Amino acid sequence: MYTILHIEQSEFFCNIVEDQVRKKGYQYMCTNNFNEAYSILEKFYVDLIITSLSAKDGKVENFVTKVNKNINDKIPIFALTGGNLNNKKKKIIDLGVSDYIFKSDLANEVSERIDDVLEEQGNMKYLKEVEMAIIDDNFFETAIEEKLLNKYDIYNFDYYQSGKELIKSKNKYDVYLVDIILKDEFGTDIIRDIRRNNKDAVIIAVTSLNNPRTLASVLNAGADDYIPKPLDENLFIAKLKSNIRHYSYHGETFETSQGY
Secondary structure, eight states, X not given: OOEEEEEOSOHHHHHHHHHHHHHTTOEEEEESSHHHHHHHXXXXXXXXXXXXXXXXXXXXXXXXXXXXXXXXXXXXXEEXXXXXXXXXXXXXXXXXXXXXXXXXXHHHXXXXXXXXXXXXXXXXXXXXXXXXXXXXXXXXXXXXXXXXXXXXXXXXXXXXXXXXXXXXXXXXXXEEEEESEETTEEHHHHHHXXXXXXXXXXXXXXXXXXXXXXXXXXXHTTOSEEEESSOOHHHHHHHHHHHTHHHHHTTOOOOOOBOO
């Protein structure tokens, strides 16, 4: 069961949020101060935090910073606001707030945000199920990728130092992460070969190249997207999830087969 923690001083807004959460069959927890909210997070697992910009014991900035630093920087945090925040909005988002919920349409906004969280978790579930191939001849770079994937409990991937090694294996994958600069090979050629033989696969180039014409050629070769090096953890995982999102929309599953 999913758990939503709500920080709010107004009983009126608490009732609106609680009604939407319980309609979906999830657990609702509410407090009117940040210290108590932090204590709850230390004791219980929470899937989503919905918070006002202020509580009885202070402002939201210190709470968000403390949660992201000491509890879990992956918990989505949505801030409730009554209007346009301008510069303050950017400042709080930079601290780690995922998005804003406007009180003017609170019931619908809360319902949609809960669905967003469930969709996000569904995409992560797919990431843990699909079969991935990483084509990269730099052991330092592959160690970084492995560490990032393992951090999210993703272990379903194989390494290849070249496109030739991948072809020789005759293995077929759902997702391919392809480095563009390899010894005696150019990644766009590998991408073309993969796309010809596995038209439904997700192919993502991983590269330190940043010339727009080069990146355009990578996409034209058949890549669905590209991830820049050095790898940023949040962008790396977000790109992976976003590129398999359409499968979860349609309730489809990947099927791994032999025969490259």
